[in-house]
Amino acid sequence: MNESPLPPEIAEWFAGRGWRPRRHQMAMLDSALADKHALLVADTGAGKTLAGFLPTLAAFCPSQFGEAGPPEGLHTLYVSPLKALAHDVQRNLVTPVEEMGLPLRIETRSGDTPSDRKKRQRSKPPHVLLTTPESLSLLLSYPDSFELFKDLKRIVIDEIHAFATGKRGDLLALSLSRLQKIAPDMRRVALSATLADPEAFRAWLAPWGDVDAVDLVEGEAGAPAEVEILLPQEERVPWGGHAAIWAIPQLYEEICRNRTTLIFTNTRFLAEYIFQKLWDVNDDTLPIGIHHGSLSREARRKVEGAMARGELRALVATASLDLGVDWGDIDCVVQMGAPKGSSRLLQRIGRANHRLDSPSRALLVPGNRFEFLEATAAKDAVDEGQRDGESFRPGGLDVLAQHVMACACAAPFQEMELLTEVRSSLSYVDLDEAAWERVLQFVATGGYSLEAYDRFRRIVRDKAGIWRLTHPDHAQRHRMNAGIIVDSEMLTVRFRNGRSLGKVEERFAASLSPGDTFSFAGMSLEVESLKDMDVIVRAAKKSAMIPSYGGQRLPLTTHLADRVQAMLVDRVGWARFPDDVREWLEMQDWRSAMPGPDRLLVESFPHAQREYTVYYTFTGWNANQSLGMLITKRMEDRGLAPGGFVANDYSLAVWGLKPVDDPAPLLSPDILAHEFVDWVQDSYLLRRAFREVAVISGLVERQHPGKRKTGRQVTFSTDLIYDVLRKYEPDHVLIEAAWADARARMTDIGRLGDLLDGAADNLQHVKLERVSPLAVPVMVMIGRESLPQGSVDDELLFEADSLAGAAMQPDAGI
Known part of the structure; x- marks a missing residue:
């Protein structure tokens, strides 16, 4: 008898390659045998994927199932944040499965999967289905989902750090709750190489946030990078x-x-x-x-x-x-x-x-x-070995609305039963009944400002208190439009013969005319025509123009920002830097001052007939953009004639006609309580946030049978509804959801608030006669990004060499 829990088929496969099962791989198998959920944190290359699937492979070994035969139906779900990862996992799983001779069928399902295969997967599912959070949510919207998932044994969530803390994580958390209700014996498994706070992810993974229900498995240490x-x-x-x-x-x-x-x-x-x-x-x-x-x-x-x-x-x-x-x-x-x-x-x-x-x-x-x-x-x-990452926050109400609609598409539901199910996920454990009722009413009517319009009436409650679809067509419309990722509207780039190369954003395509050339997908292309949602192209001679994309910038983490600030005040540590970097910092230290972890440095100086103020915040581009908007508004109110600003991750440069003698009033924390609210209300930020939550929640549909709305049409629709709601229903659930996005995701308001709270005690204002060395990197950006309009409509282009020359002159005193 084999004393190891590893079936002989798998043990022989390892031995045939001269390998041994790693400790954490065996620990994952032990957790499965103990009927526990599990979180595996292991270095890249440690065999995490195999560890996650090991219990599934074991279940399909003939030595384990014997004469009873292999399990039938869908046994294991694998959820990945990327389509490419799912396809790569399929490639890497098929080989050992074939070499072991296991009767295990593995398939992928994503937005790229042909519709006929998707339909077949629901009626005759594989044993292992590799998918994404969005595709899983869509599967749960079908009436046959109860039959499809009733015998599900495992769900393996890969790279959990990549999406658990965002809206895709909210959607997956809700899907996990639904799956657990359908298949109570299902066990959850998550994998990651880069978790800064494993305990928080254990709580997210567990039903009802019960950390003790999830084994934490730590992998063997790998060779240092x-x-x-x-x-x-x-x-x-x-x-x-x-x-x-x-x-x-x-x-x-x-x-x-x-x-x-x-x-x-x-x-x-x-x-x-x-x-x-x-x-x-x-x-x-x-x-x-x-x-x-x-x-x-x-x-x-x-x-x-x-x-x-x-x-x-x-x-x-x-x-x-x-x-x-x-x-x-x-x-x-x-x-x-x-x-x-x-x-x-x-x-x-x-x-x-x-x-x-x-x-x-x-x-x-x-x-x-x-x-x-x-x-x-x-x-x-x-x-x-230090890691960083985003923290968890309450689940989005727009995502919850999408999930409620998916549940209604699958079957009628009783609201309190569904609320209990929703609350079993950590993302929504604190959802109160008032917020739940508002979400239900939104899905049912769009809210009282929109309930007169039939197209917003999607579900209705009968006399028995059961919610159901008002018309079957709503299920098709939901499945065509559901999703969490709201990119800018894209147009397909294709040759005249129909071959597609990919997509460019609508705003870039709008700037093109027949005969224009641009580089894309490694080719130089000439525009022949723009037709509907397509840019028709042909091969061209070399072009220097490249499509621009408006995607969100990767934020500088607080962890790295703190480390950089610590470096700036560690003068002994400068010795390890290249000569030019060390000289840059030494000249800054001699001429001005150094920003540090407990010091907000603000410098003021004249340049090219303008007055500049540079704030060394280290709060990231998003927060600095918000701060720039707020400071220029306060400068306007105080008659300082601001001209504009430019920001990077580390600092913010603001210019105007008059000098800022005291920056402290511009940085008082009440700027977030008053001006911030007014500014966001009237800015594109809240409108953009509303457009996203309107699409995610299903209020505005991008896709109709045989037709897709352009980005301009979606924006027009959402702006129209936004104006109606602001006027007649300012407490609408989607206005609230948009505010949450605008404050947190788009503006990094938490980091900005921490900065302003400490500004009164930590502010050091240095007045200079000319630009400082540390200011040059942000100053050279002026004129190279679109600038907000202020009292002075001016676009100046600074050359780095001339700025650096002024900044690094040793005779330039304070």
């Missing part, structure tokens, strides 16, 4: 910019040395730009690919397959390949620009080698001097 910061060989570290184009020749040399190099960028625009620059120097015509979320499914699959087969020497990618993708032949990972967080960097570094016992090698390529400090801070955090 080898992280280097790439520096210019002959030039100096740039003052400004994020693209790090200076590094292209050195990066190409790195590609030539390696078998495969994976190059990460923080935006789709930068991915296209870096890819183009690499091809400009690719004299050896090495196979270099590009991957981002706006490329067509065919283009992404082609690149993923080529990487899996080892056919590419380099791949430029965005966060579309951040998570879990297992390509063992990657020699080096390159991060272009600042990493913005140690956990994100660890995740990306882990794509190199992807083996626990081999060190992953990574290069960080800073675009400017502050990014060098941030890269150094991130490297230190990785070396010390």
Whole structure:
């Protein structure tokens, strides 16, 4: 008799490869045998995916099921934040399943899955279904979901850190509650390599937040990562910019040395730009690919397959390949620009080698001097094993509204039973009955301001207190429009023969005319025509124009911001920096002062007939943008004639016609209680937030049978409804949801509040005769971003060299 809980089929498979099951893999099997939920935290390359699926593989071993035969129906769900990850997991699971000879069918389901296969999966499901939170929610909206999931045994949630704290996590939490109701014996499993607070994720994973119901399994430690910061060989570290184009020749040399190099960028625009620059120097015509979320499914699959087969020497990618993708032949990972967080960097570094016992090698390529400090801070955090991440917050009411509608599409429901089910998820455990009633009334009528319109009447309560759909057509409309990710409206780029290359944002497409050229998907294209939701193109000669995308910026984590500020006041530590960076900091220290963890430095100086004030906040771009809006408004009120502002993650520069003699009144905490409210009410922020919650909640539908609304049409519809609700129903549940988004996600209001609360005690105002060294990186951005209009309508373009020359002159006193 086999004394190990590992079935002989699996034990022999391990032995045949000269491997041993790792301790954490066996611990996950033990948790399953003990009928426990489990959270596995293990380094990249530690075999987390196999650990998560080990109990499933064991259940399908002939030695375990014997004459009774293998389990029937859907046994295990695997939920991934990325389509690419689900497909990669399928590839990596099929091989061991086939080699072990297990009777296990594995399939994927996402927005890219053909409709006929989706339909078949509901009537004849595989044993293992790999999917995303959105596709799972849609499956739960069908009446046959109760039959489909009734015998579900396990759900494996991969890379839980990537989405549990956001709205996709809210949707998944609600789906988990529904699945648990349908299949009470289902056990939940979550996997991650980068959790800063495992206890919080244990509570999120558990039904009713019962931490004791979830085993915490910690993986074996892997080899420490080898992280280097790439520096210019002959030039100096740039003052400004994020693209790090200076590094292209050195990066190409790195590609030539390696078998495969994976190059990460923080935006789709930068991915296209870096890819183009690499091809400009690719004299050896090495196979270099590009991957981002706006490329067509065919283009992404082609690149993923080529990487899996080892056919590419380099791949430029965005966060579309951040998570879990297992390509063992990657020699080096390159991060272009600042990493913005140690956990994100660890995740990306882990794509190199992807083996626990081999060190992953990574290069960080800073675009400017502050990014060098941030890269150094991130490297230190990785070396010390320190992780960061977002904290949990109450679940979104717009997401709850979408889930309620999904439940109604599946079957009539009793409201208190559904409320109990919803409250079993940590995201909604504190949901009170008043808020629940408001959500129900919204789904039922749209709210009292909209209830006169039949199209908003989606569910109705009968005399027995049961809620049901008012018409079956609402189920189809829900399934066409449900989802959490609300991107800007996209137009498809395709050749005349119909072949699709991917998508560009509508606002970029609107700027194009026939004959214009742009680079996309690694090709130079000429616009032939714009037709409906398509941009028809043909091959063209080289073009320098690249599509711009309005996606949200990656936020600088508080953890890295604190580390950078600590570096600035650690004068002894400056000795390890390159000469030009060290001289930059030393000159700043001599001429002005240094911002630090407990000091808010504000500098004022004249330049080019304008008066400038620079605030060193380290609160991230979103918070600094909000602060800039508020400060310029206060300056207007005080007659200081502001001209505009520009922000980066580290600082905010505001200019005007008159000097700011005392910045303290501009930074008083009551700015958030009064001006912030007024500003958000009247700004695009709340309208944009409302547009998103209106789409997520189902109030505004983007898709109709045979037709899709343009972004302009969606914006017009949501703006119209927003104006009605603000006037007649300002306490509408979606106005509340939009406020929550505008305050938290779009403006980082919590970080801004902490900054302002401490400003009175920690403010140091330094008046200078000219620009300071530390101000140069933000000053060189002026004129290179669209600027808000103020009392002075002025767009100045500063050259870095002239600014730096003024800043670094030793005779420039205070």
